[in-house]
Amino acid sequence: MTKANLKIIALDLDGTLLDSQKRLSDVNRAALAAAAERGALVVPTTGRFFGMMPTAVRDLPFVRYAITINGAQVYDRETDAAIVREEIPLEMAREVMALLDGYDVIYDCYRSNWGWMSEAFKAKAEDYATDEHYLRMIHEFRRPVPELKAHLASTAADGDVQKIMLFTRRDASEGATREIAAAVSARFPEVKVTNSTWNNLEINIRTAHKGRALARFAEHLGLSLANCISFGDGANDLTMVEAAGVGVAMANACPEVLAAADYVTASNDEDGVAAALSHFGL
Numbered sequence: 001m002t003k004a005n006l007k008i009i010a011l012d013l014d015g016t017l018l019d020s021q022k023r024l025s026d027v028n029r030a031a032l033a034a035a036a037e038r039g040a041l042v043v044p045t046t047g048r049f050f051g052m053m054p055t056a057v058r059d060l061p062f063v064r065y066a067i068t069i070n071g072a073q074v075y076d077r078e079t080d081a082a083i084v085r086e087e088i089p090l091e092m093a094r095e096v097m098a099l100l101d102g103y104d105v106i107y108d109c110y111r112s113n114w115g116w117m118s119e120a121f122k123a124k125a126e127d128y129a130t131d132e133h134y135l136r137m138i139h140e141f142r143r144p145v146p147e148l149k150a151h152l153a154s155t156a157a158d159g160d161v162q163k164i165m166l167f168t169r170r171d172a173s174e175g176a177t178r179e180i181a182a183a184v185s186a187r188f189p190e191v192k193v194t195n196s197t198w199n200n201l202e203i204n205i206r207t208a209h210k211g212r213a214l215a216r217f218a219e220h221l222g223l224s225l226a227n228c229i230s231f232g233d234g235a236n237d238l239t240m241v242e243a244a245g246v247g248v249a250m251a252n253a254c255p256e257v258l259a260a261a262d263y264v265t266a267s268n269d270e271d272g273v274a275a276a277l278s279h280f281g282l
Helices: 011-015 028-036 089-100 119-123 132-141 150-156 174-187 210-220 235-243 257-259 272-281
Strands: 008-011 041-044 065-068 073-077 080-084 104-113 115-116 141-147 163-166 191-194 200-205 228-234 244-249
Touching: 008 011, 008 028, 008 210, 011 115, 011 228, 028 041, 028 272, 065 210, 073 210, 073 235, 080 141, 080 163, 089 104, 089 150, 089 163, 089 174, 104 119, 104 150, 115 119, 115 132, 115 150, 119 141, 132 141, 141 191, 163 174, 174 191, 174 200, 191 228, 210 228, 210 235, 228 235, 244 257
Parallel strands: 008 041, 008 228, 041 065, 115 141, 228 244
Antiparallel strands: 065 073, 073 080, 104 115, 104 163, 163 200, 191 200
C-alpha cells in the first residue's frame, strides 16, 4: 500500500491518539497536521458524540468529519449534518434498559447527540465509574431526568437511541460484564455489545460499528476501504482495524486488535500514531 492510496486516516481517541492522561501530544498533532497538508483526511473515530470529543481534537482546523458513537453516526462538521445514521429503535432501547434493571449497574444513552441518564444513577456514579475521566464525562455530558425509560417514552418524537452505555460497580468482577453482555446479546441479537474498559459495556444497533461506518464514509467520498488506514486499541475498534486497507494496532491494544492488525505501532503514551504515519510515508 503506497501513501498515495491512503486518503483517509481513521483514529480512535482513548488509548490510541490520546495518551493515558487523555492529552493530544505535540508530536501526534504535528504528524496529523502534516498528513492533512499532504491531502489526507484526518477522521476521529470514537464512541463519543462530536460535542463530547476533547477540545484539542474537535478544534483541529483540518478535521471536518468524525465517525462518532461507535459508528452510529458519521458527522460532517461543515454542514452540521449526519452522513450516516445507525440507531437503536426507541422501543428496543427501552426493552434493553428494562433488562439492565435486573443487574447492579448504572446506564445512560446517547440520543440527538447528547447523553441522558436517570437522576438516581447519576447520583451514585462514583461507585461505578472507574476513574476521574469517566466520572467527569458522566457529570458533564449526561443530562439527568427522573427516570430514563419513562423520559424516552414521553419524548418519542425526538427519535431513536444512538447508544446505551453501562458501568458495573467498581468492586465487581470482570465476569459481571461478561454475564451482562451475554444476556443482552442473547435477548437482542439485533444489537452489538462492545466495551472500552473492563467494567463498561457499550450497546449499539448491530449495523452501527466503526468498520461499517468507515466503509460507508469512504463510499460517500467516492473512495473505498483500500484507501483507509485505521488506528485502534480496544474491542470497539476491531471492525475498522479489520476493514481498513491498513489496520494499525497500538502496542497497548487488546489481544483481538493486535491479532487483526496489519501493523503494530508504539503505545499511545509513546506517540504511536505519529510513528506509524511516518512508517507508511504519511
